[in-house]
Amino acid sequence: MKRIMVLVLTGLLLMGSAISAPVSAQSDRGATARAKAAERLEAAKLKVCQKKEAAIQKRSEQLVKMATNMQTKFTAIASRVKEYYADNVVGTANELTNYDELLTAIADKQ
Incomplete structure (x- = not known):
């Protein structure tokens, strides 16, 4: 009877160590899985x-391209207005007295 008890207790002890080994292996796998998941999350972020x-x-x-384009267009418009004013308006009754001031204001704002 004692011998059976010793065998049973020995078997239980062996089973206990066998059971705890897979639990720790599962724990390691879980930690590895969590680490991989965290790594994937960081990669996604x-x-x-x-x-x-x-x-x-x-x-x-x-935005820079658009601003440059606007600058180019406004410069072209200003030069065409200067040409028109010089060719068609100068010497007529519609001539502006402050035309030079307006030109300097345009140049300052550029």
């Missing part, structure tokens, strides 16, 4: 951030 950065950069470049 980085990718989103890079896309936002690219969008902001593109918007900034387009």
Whole structure:
């Protein structure tokens, strides 16, 4: 009877150590899975951030391009108005007394 008890207790002890090994292995797998998930999350966050950065950069470049285009168009309009004024208005009754002041104001604002 004692021998059976010893065998049973020994078996339980062995089973206990066998059971605890898979639990620790599961714990390691869980930690590994959590680490991989955290790594994937960081990679996804980085990718989103890079896309936002690219969008902001593109918007900034387009804004500079638009401002340059506007500057070019306004300069062209001002030169055509100067030509028209010099060719058609100077010497008539419609000539402006403050025309030179207006030209300097346009040049200052550019």
